[in-house]
Amino acid sequence: MTQVTPQAGQVPAPADLSDPSRRGRAFKGPRTANKVSRGRWFREVGWRHVIGIIAVLYAVIPILYILSASLNPVGSVSSTSVLPDTVSIDNYVALFTDPTRPFARWFLNTLIVAVAVVITSIFCSALAAYAFSRFRFKGRRGSLLTLLLIQMFPQFLAAAALFLMFTSIGEVLPAIGLDTLTGYIVVLLGGALGQVWLIKGFFDSIPRELDEAALMDGASHTQLYFLIILPLVRPIIAVTGLLAFIGVLGEFILASIFLRDNEIKTLAVGLYGLLDADRTNNLGVFAAAAVLTSIPVILLFQYLQKFIVGGITAGSVKG
């Protein structure tokens, strides 16, 4: 990041002049030397912190409210405020003891679906991306563009067709019919090529000389791919994996059609049902579930932050 440090007397750094706090201060003349620097500091930098802190409050208050709700033993909307008055872990205990809302089961289901879908789709995407990056074959350009086009259409637009399709598959193969986790996983695998473009970009940045050297040394195509190229793109695999994971975690529309039995629900449909059943009084338990679900994801996000910034600017949108 290149940045010029401004010196006294220079033109103020480019800033939004329409900002009211800045204008107000401009007329209050500084009186002492010490106040000059403080006044200028506020005019040029300090007001930015004011806005930054307002933004932080805006971002954080809803999160604090949920934390507070999860610790509030009464658990109703009316008794919850941003800062808790009484603290208890009753809601968390209730989450794991009430068999009508098998949170642990939902969590496990979500993990099973996410892991299966993420691993398979990263595997398929990375394979295809490699072919598009390294081979020149007939129809390459056409298939890349077709792929890009098809991916613009969200799969859930065909939800009704998928519902009918899996009703009839289930009559022959009950193991992947409606109302099964495997069926739901299979549907989501339709998006297995979702990360091709992102990964292809990274394959393109690996010099081809590397491949040629490996082939000269006698590596087969399979060995070259799995032992040499794939380890080099590990970071981007991690990020696309995380983005795919977030996508699966938030997938609601197909889950609501495919997973109707309480025991096989994912967190998205399970928690929706929990809150929807009684929006006023189930808040505490829901909040506890929300906290437990969010913490691992937030930690992953913070850990992979710099990669994510690169990843999203390359074009993926959170699902």
Add this chain to the structure above:
Amino acid sequence: MSRAEDKGRRRDPEGRTERSSGVVGLLIKIVALGTIIGLAVMLTPALVGTDRWGFLAVVWGVVAVLGVTYATRRFVPAKYLVPGTLLLVLFVVYPILMTFQLSTTNYGDGTRTSKEVTVSRIIGAAAQQAEGARTFELAVGSEGTATSGPYTFLLLDAATDEVFAGTPDGLTELDPDTVTVEDGAITAAEGFTLLDRRQINEFSQRGGELEGFAVPTDNGVITAQGFSAVELYSPLEYDAAADTITNVETGVDYTPVQSGDRKLFTSAEGERLSTQSWEENVGLDNYVRAFTDPRISSDFVGIFIWTLVFAVLSVGTTFALGLFLASVLNDARVRGQRAYRSILLLPYAIPGFIALLVWSSFFNSEFGLINNVLNLDINWLGNPFWAKVAVLLANLWLGFPYMFLVCTGALQAIPSDYKEAASLDGATGWTNFSKITFPLLLVAVAPLLVSSFAFNFNNFNAIFLLTEGGPFSPDNPTAGGTDILISYTYRLAVGGAGQQIGFASAISVVLFIITGVLAALQFRATRALEEVG
């Protein structure tokens, strides 16, 4: 793996062939292909038995593609492309094509079955037990395994102890020696696997293989009633040539009369025989209805406009706030930028569905956070206007961190020389921003804005998890105040009463087309076409 082992077969200068990894690879290949062929072979009898020829073709088509790709040494790129492409074709492309096909039918509640089945069900529903009708003890036999079928009713006449085999083709008497009868029930029959009672129950339920199973006889039909069967007589007769159902007792004729998107058997006096209709090809009627039927089109057009407004404002507000914060905080003199960024990332890191559900409780009009903290008394989710505002406010919170990250990245990529040069030329901060920074930034983020627009255009979760499309007016339960096209389609296709899958598919197709146009715009914006080369 050592370097020596790393050497494969083809270009090995010392002439060594098959390495261990080559053998392992070959084994994996053989096992995987073998498993897939085995699965296909296992599925085949069941598919043939139930006449699912299309399904069978798909199964063996997949096997053929995999075989050609992996069992030969040719088509190297295909070896990398086939797994994902097969999944894409089966579970994305095919359903899209199926949506197109469904959109030209009236498929939905009351029109799920073919005309033939509907007619036989109407006749069956009117059936009654005739005087002195025969009753049977019922067992169900399968010529294959218990789950594969085809099935036969094995009937023990309660009065005469005669044994019959009944299929949809008719009734035939069985040789008593081939059947074992114990305690007045058939317990075994040569050539058949008998189903146990649990299986009979399960298969007789809605959608099961035995649902509507009927054996025609000279006097009527034999149908199952629990674990016995009775011969029923229906006063209705269908004449296929005249396409008329006649009640032979009253002499009234019922002919198909169009009612909305379906035909119902109706008498000359307008009496309907049944509310059951059948699946028919209706051409482009569903599309015509969406745009011309006065009641539907007012819903449709209203929802369409709100979908556009929602998408534009969602992108606009998140971008404006994200850009504002990025410009304010992206200054070398601001300390703690990292901390700011980590905290402002939080709304983006929280799983979207959780954030949306949380926000829906904030808008609770009596005790919700927003009314309490801001001391307002707004019926957020009960009033169509405020519900729209609520949806946008919640979506702003969810979306601004993404735009903040994107804009920060784009701002940092703009060379500072540009701004310095402009400053030296006397440009003030605002001119600098609006004439230099903003246009450069816009070029960089335009593709992301388009894709964000496309995403919000179909942002089902944001609507459904916050408001479920509501509020609904009492006279219109299908279109709510905050419905966007995709949530409206969802309700038509799978929501509670009166599923209209055909019509919902037509709206999905409209969404496909709009999404395609957006995709084309994005193509142009990203110059993806050049990158391909």
